[in-house]
Amino acid sequence: MKKIILLAALVAFGVTNSNAQTAKKVATKAAAKVETPKVDGPGMLFENETIDYGTIPANSDGKREFVFVNNGTKPLIIESTQGSCGCTVPSKPEKPIQPGERGVIGVKYDTSRAGQSFQKTVTVKSNAVGQENKVLTIKGNVLPAETKVEPTKS
Numbered sequence: 001m002k003k004i005i006l007l008a009a010l011v012a013f014g015v016t017n018s019n020a021q022t023a024k025k026v027a028t029k030a031a032a033k034v035e036t037p038k039v040d041g042p043g044m045l046f047e048n049e050t051i052d053y054g055t056i057p058a059n060s061d062g063k064r065e066f067v068f069v070n071n072g073t074k075p076l077i078i079e080s081t082q083g084s085c086g087c088t089v090p091s092k093p094e095k096p097i098q099p100g101e102r103g104v105i106g107v108k109y110d111t112s113r114a115g116q117s118f119q120k121t122v123t124v125k126s127n128a129v130g131q132e133n134k135v136l137t138i139k140g141n142v143l144p145a146e147t148k149v150e151p152t153k154s
Contacts (some may be wrong), residue, residue, distance in 0.1 A: 004065025017094055040083065043072030044128035046136070058114030062114070066105040066122075066136050070097040077123040081105055088120040088138065107138055115144035 037045070046068045053064070070076040076097040081090035091106035107122055119139040126132065 026117050035064070037071060041072050041128050041129040042074045042076040042127050043070055044068050044126055044131055044134060045071040046077055046122075046134075049134075050137040050139065052139065053109065055141045055143060055144050056111060058111060058145040060111050061113040062109035064107050064109075064138065066107065067102060068097075068101050068105070070099050073099055075099070077127045078103070078105070079127070082123045083107070084121040084123075087118075088112075088122060090097040090122045090124075092124070094114075105136065105137075109138055109140075115140045117141045 018117075046066055048066065051064045051066065054063075056062075078092040078097070081092045081109065083090050087110040089108045089110075091108075093103045097103040105122065105124060111122065117140070119137065122136045122138070124134040124136065126134065128134070
């Protein structure tokens with residue numbers, strides 16, 4: 001009797017595991033088939049248009065990246081990037097991004113501005129069809145800087 005129960009359990013586990021593997025393979029194939037919409041001319045498609053820093057310590061690393069792909073048929077030229085204030089400093093690729101290539105817009109937020117929530121924008125000017133001025137967003141919360149308390153002498 002024990003052998004029959006053990007055999008049934010192994011068969012049931014094998015079927016369940018097989019179904020899970022099949023579902024995983026189907027999901028992987030579906031993800032691989034997702035195609036980037038093509039644009040006639042230069043295109044710019046971002047992985048994320050908002051970066052959420054979350055809650056970060058004061059004076060921590062404020063560097064992040066917006067990653068994009070040129071989903072067009074011609075080279076993409078990033079003409080300029082502009083932060084909404086002096087605390088947000090973006091950087092841009094210097095060379096044209098060829099069709100199908102990836103590019104990066106870097107952004108650095110000044111995390112010395114502690115104890116406040118923030119939401120800032122970066123405006124990207126390019127030759128992308130229909131997106132000549134693309135606005136990206138960064139947001140988050142910078143914790144207050146730790147205050148050191150000097151011991152008092154009696």
